[in-house]
Every structure is written in structure tokens, then in C-alpha cells.
Amino acid sequence: MSGGLGLPNPADVVATEDLSVAYEGQRRLLSTGSPRPAVRGVSLRCARGETLGIVGESGAGKSSVGRALLGLVPVTGGAVTVEGRRFTSMSSGDRKWIRRRVQIVYQDPYSSLNPSMVAADIVGEVLRVNFGLKGNERRSRVRELFEQVGLSSYHLERYPYEFSGGQRQRIAIARALALEPSAIVCDEAVSALDVSTQAQIINLLEHLQDAIGVGYLMIAHDLAVVRHMxxxxxxxxxxxxVEEGPAERVYSQPAHPYTQELLAAVPIPDPVEQRRRRAARRKLLGTAATESAAIGSEQGCPFRGRCPYAMEVCSIEPPPWVAVDGGGASACHLDDRTAALS
Ligand SMILES: Nc1ncnc2c1ncn2[C@@H]1O[C@H](COP(=O)(O)OP(=O)(O)O)[C@@H](O)[C@H]1O
Ligand SMILES: [Mg+2]
Structure with missing residues (x-):
């Protein structure tokens, strides 16, 4: 496995394979003069009716992965697959097709909803442009979509500024659904909402998934937000x-030191497992090395500079993927050693 979630298969609505993204303006590596990629060797997949959460701190490359699926960012390596169609590069025709099949909902719908259009027209416009719907046909489809996202006919003729944050997100979801996509990238789509509104939008997304089988890529910097869905x-x-697996396993038994850091405030519910892991790590700390001259180079583990368990090998070799009990895998030299010891 090169980057995480295995090879794409035909059941996937979207997938990436060893994907790299690099922006022109990004800091260049002294040695090569080429841009330092924002995304490096990422492989993931999302099946019909499935939700894949992507978490990590700001700058980790989450949005770049999501946007790469829609052909919105410069892909410098690997491939993107949408409904079984694999792209290593995209023509403008490909992008046009993809943008009907994959939709994206952003954190702040206010900036993506035209402030001078009423809600019904924001959604209706998509139906006109993509399906040529007119008049009554269009109006009744808009009503249907509003109903699906929990908005009433009262909301049809209102402007974006008249809605609450959660309602604006419902309009953005209705607009995304209008295209009958097979996947929706929710890029921090609930992150800015208060907790109870968050729960309502998550309920709505789950309900829609049950009804139409859409696949979601739920991007969030906060693991707690995506855990349940x-x-x-x-x-x-x-x-x-750096790690992937079934949501409950990743949350209750994080394997990678970075995932553990991300969850640091959350107690691990299994004290026996926690003690076992700590003991294994203490044993290995004896071999921990101070960072060598390799720091700043692209070799080794990206997390080594912040990792409490960093060993010499971490600055020399890229970490291997190691299967984790309970499902998934973690890219860590330590887990590799722990597995060898047990
Ligand atoms: N349009 C852009 N131009 C240049 N650099 C960018 C652009 N978008 C993102 N980046 C850089 O790419 C890296 C990953 O960003 P991003 O994908 O937005 O991460 P995340 O969504 O996890 O916060 C960051 O270093 C960011 O500064
Ligand atoms: Mg982002």
C-alpha cells in the first residue's frame, strides 16, 4: 500500500491513487527547485453510500485532496477516479463532467451563495444550466429539493442574508443535490456551526445518504466532528x-502518534490497551535518537520533528504501513517495531 486506503475498485464513487498536489507559489525545496507538494502520495477511496472522514490540522492538505477530486487544483502525480473513470490529467470536458458527478460544500456558504439572488433562484439556476429545466418543472423540483433539506416554501423567496448559518448550509446542500451527484465533498461544512446546528446538519446529511446513497468525503480539523458520521x-x-481505519477504532484506539496527539484531550477508554502501548513505547524510547542532519529534508517520517517517540530510523526511511488491530493501518516505524516485539 503506497498511501493508505488501497487501490480503487469499481464500487468507489471517488478515489485517489498516489495523489500529489503542488501549487506554483509554494515554497521551493532548496535542493530540487521544485515546489514542495501540498499533498504527497495520498491513496483513498469512498464507496457509494459511504462516508470517509479526512481529519488533520490546518495546512495538512485536506482541502487540496478534496479539491483535486473536482479538478480544482494542480495535480502533479497519481490519479483521481470518479465513478470508475480514472484521470491522470483532466481536459476541460472531463472537469465539466466531474463537476456534475462530484459536488463540494464549503465551510462558509455565505461566500458561495450569490447574495443578490433569492434561495429558489440559487438552486433553480443549477437546474436551468445543467438540465435545461424551465418554469413549473423547475419550480417544483426546487420545492422538492427544499423539502429534502428541511426548508419550507417560506424560504424560497428569501435572500442568503436572511438565513441563519445552518439554513445557509441547507441551501448549499440543496444546490449540491440538484445535480444528483454520486459524491459530495463536505469541506469543513459543519465546522463553523454551533454544536446543536452541527448535529442537525449531520443528521440531514446522514438521512440524505440513506435515501440516495451518496458518498461523502467529510473534511474536518476536529476528529470529534466526523467521528459519528x-x-x-x-x-x-x-x-x-498517516493513519486510516474504521472510525470507532481510530477514535478509541489511535495508533499513530499524530492521531494520539490529535486526540490528546480524549481519554482512551481501554486502560489495559493504554498501558500496553505505553510500555511498548517506553521500551523503544531507549533507541530514540536526536534529530540528525536529515531534518528539513523530504526523507523519513513527516511527523518525526514533533513525535515524542522519534527514533533514528524515522529521519532516514519513510515509515511502512502497518496493519492495526481492529482495522486499518498506521504509517509508523514504532508500530513496525512494536509488531515485531509482540
Ligand atoms: N491556492 C494555493 N496556493 C498556494 N498554496 C496553497 C494553496 N492552497 C493551499 N495551499 C497550501 O497547501 C497546503 C495544504 O493546504 P490545504 O489543502 O488547504 O490544507 P487543509 O485543508 O488541511 O488546511 C498548505 O501549506 C497551504 O498553504
Ligand atoms: Mg481546508
Whole structure:
């Protein structure tokens, strides 16, 4: 496995394979002069009716992965697959097709909803442009979509500024659904909402998934936000996936030191497991090395500079993918050693 979640298969609505993204303006590596990629070797997949959570701190590359699926950012390596169609590069025709099949909902719908259009027209416009719907046909489809996202006919003729944050997110979801996509990238779509509104929007997304089988890529910097609705979770750090697995396992038994840091405030519910892991790590700390001259180079583990368990090998070799009990895998030299010891 090169980057995390295995090879794409035909059941996937979206997938990436060894994906790299690099922006022109990004800091260049002294040695090569090429841009330091924002995303490096990421492989993930999301099946029909599945929710894949992507978590990690700001700058980890989460949005870049989501946007790469829609052809919105410069892909410098690997491939993107949408409904079984694999793209290593995209023509403008490909992008046009993809943008009907994959939709994206952003954190702040206020900036993506035209302030001078009423809600019904914001959604209706999409139906006109993409399906040529007119008049009554269009109006009744808009009503249907509003109903699906829990808005009433009262809301049809209102402007975005007249809605609350949660209602604006419902309009953005209705607009996304209008295209009948197979996947929706929710990029921090609930992050800015208060906790109870968050729960309502998550309920809505789950309900819609049950009804239409759409796949979600739920991007969030906060693991708690995506925990309950994700089937699987991928954890990103510095452009890479460092751990992936079933949501409950990743949350209750995080394997990678970065995932553990991300969850530091959350107690591990299994004290026996916690003691076992600590003991294994203490044993290995004896071999911990101070950071060598390799620091700042692209070799080794991206997390080594912050990792409390960093060993010499971490600055020399890229970490291997090691299967984790309970499902998924973690890219860590320590888990590799722990597995060898037990
Ligand atoms: N349009 C852009 N131009 C240049 N650099 C960018 C652009 N978008 C993102 N980046 C950089 O790419 C890296 C990953 O960003 P992003 O994908 O937005 O991460 P996240 O969503 O996890 O916060 C960051 O270093 C960020 O500064
Ligand atoms: Mg982001």
C-alpha cells in the first residue's frame, strides 16, 4: 500500500491513487527547485453510500485532496477516479463532467451563495444550466429539493442574508443535490456551526445518504466532528495520510502518534490497551535518537520533528504501513517495531 486506503475498485464513487498536489507559489525545496507538494502520495477511496472522514490540522492538505477530486487544483502525480473513470490529467470536458458527478460544500456558504439572488433562484439556476429545466418543472423540483433539506416554501423567496448559518448550509446542500451527484465533498461544512446546528446538519446529511446513497468525503480539523458520521477515517499530516481505519477504532484506539496527539484531550477508554502501548513505547524510547542532519529534508517520517517517540530510523526511511488491530493501518516505524516485539 503506497498511501493508505488501497487501490480503487469499481464500487468507489471517488478515489485517489498516489495523489500529489503542488501549487506554483509554494515554497521551493532548496535542493530540487521544485515546489514542495501540498499533498504527497495520498491513496483513498469512498464507496457509494459511504462516508470517509479526512481529519488533520490546518495546512495538512485536506482541502487540496478534496479539491483535486473536482479538478480544482494542480495535480502533479497519481490519479483521481470518479465513478470508475480514472484521470491522470483532466481536459476541460472531463472537469465539466466531474463537476456534475462530484459536488463540494464549503465551510462558509455565505461566500458561495450569490447574495443578490433569492434561495429558489440559487438552486433553480443549477437546474436551468445543467438540465435545461424551465418554469413549473423547475419550480417544483426546487420545492422538492427544499423539502429534502428541511426548508419550507417560506424560504424560497428569501435572500442568503436572511438565513441563519445552518439554513445557509441547507441551501448549499440543496444546490449540491440538484445535480444528483454520486459524491459530495463536505469541506469543513459543519465546522463553523454551533454544536446543536452541527448535529442537525449531520443528521440531514446522514438521512440524505440513506435515501440516495451518496458518498461523502467529510473534511474536518476536529476528529470529534466526523467521528459519528464517518464509516472510515483517514488522518492527514503534512500532505500525507498517516493513519486510516474504521472510525470507532481510530477514535478509541489511535495508533499513530499524530492521531494520539490529535486526540490528546480524549481519554482512551481501554486502560489495559493504554498501558500496553505505553510500555511498548517506553521500551523503544531507549533507541530514540536526536534529530540528525536529515531534518528539513523530504526523507523519513513527516511527523518525526514533533513525535515524542522519534527514533533514528524515522529521519532516514519513510515509515511502512502497518496493519492495526481492529482495522486499518498506521504509517509508523514504532508500530513496525512494536509488531515485531509482540
Ligand atoms: N491556492 C494555493 N496556493 C498556494 N498554496 C496553497 C494553496 N492552497 C493551499 N495551499 C497550501 O497547501 C497546503 C495544504 O493546504 P490545504 O489543502 O488547504 O490544507 P487543509 O485543508 O488541511 O488546511 C498548505 O501549506 C497551504 O498553504
Ligand atoms: Mg481546508
Amino acid at each position: 464517518s464509516h472510515r477515517i483517514a488522518v492527514m499530516f503534512a500532505g500525507r495520510i
